[in-house]
Amino acid sequence: xxxxxxxxxxxxxxxxxxxxxxxxxxxxxxxxxxxxxxxxxxxxxxxxxxxxxxxxxxxxxxxxxxxxxxxxxxxxxxxxxxxxxxxxxxxxxxxxxxxxxxxxxxxxxxxxxxxxxxxxxxxxxxxxxxxxxxxxxxxxxxxxxxxxxxxxxxxxxxxxxxxxxxxxxxxxxxxxxxx
Ligand code: PRP
Ligand code: MN
Ligand code: MG
Numbered sequence: 416x417x418x419x420x421x422x423x424x425x426x427x428x429x430x431x432x433x434x435x436x437x438x439x440x441x442x443x444x445x446x447x448x449x450x451x452x453x454x455x456x457x458x459x460x461x462x463x464x465x466x467x468x469x470x471x472x473x474x475x476x477x478x479x480x481x482x483x484x485x486x487x488x489x490x491x492x493x494x495x496x497x498x499x500x501x502x503x504x505x506x507x508x509x510x511x512x513x514x515x516x517x518x519x520x521x522x523x524x525x526x527x528x529x530x531x532x533x534x535x536x537x538x539x540x541x542x543x544x545x546x547x548x549x550x551x552x553x554x555x556x557x558x559x560x561x562x563x564x565x566x567x568x569x570x571x572x573x574x575x576x577x578x579x580x581x582x583x584x585x586x587x588x589x590x591x592x593x594x
Contacts, residue, residue: 438469
């Protein structure tokens with residue numbers, strides 16, 4: 416898989432550092448509370464695990480699965496709900512965990528869904544933020560790295576469902592998706 420990567424943007428160690436920093440910030444900010452962590456599948460699985468290991472707090476965890484890229488490099492513009500949240504979110508303080516915020520459509524969809532369910536408070540934690548990709552005006556509260564406007568894979572992020580298991584984040588060689 417390494418041969419398909421043009422450039423490594425964030426190494427395994429740099430990502431671990433970001434997860435630790437954000438986990439500690441959350442531990443501080445949620446002291447005395449019991450938030451519900453919701454991880455946005457599939458991309459957020461790796462970051463969710465690493466942040467939660469650094470989050471010292473009573474918290475329950477749930478998952479939602481939404482999809483809009485369908486394996487490609489461009490957002491379809493439509494967010495599909497593949498698996499819904501099974502926890503009652505009414506009145507809950509929610510920490511939403513994402514791998515990347517690009518156009519912002521997925522996040523907008525998720526925030527609306529959580530508000531409809533009666534969430535009390537919603538904070539967003541993302542490994543990567545790509546401000547140049549934004550179509551919807553929406554921001555994260557905890558950000559690992561601001562990423563340049565390139566198509567990136569690894570550490571949860573896929574192209575055609577592959578590369579999620581790379582331990583780092585990198586830019587995919589355009590030749591791979593121009594095939
Ligand atoms: C990707 C990524 C984010 C979202 C960000 O998910 O994991 O959830 O897109 O893009 P946006 O800000 O433009 O909406 P994807 O639809 O590829 O599903 P996946 O997580 O299962 O790969
Ligand atoms: Mn995703
Ligand atoms: Mg994807």
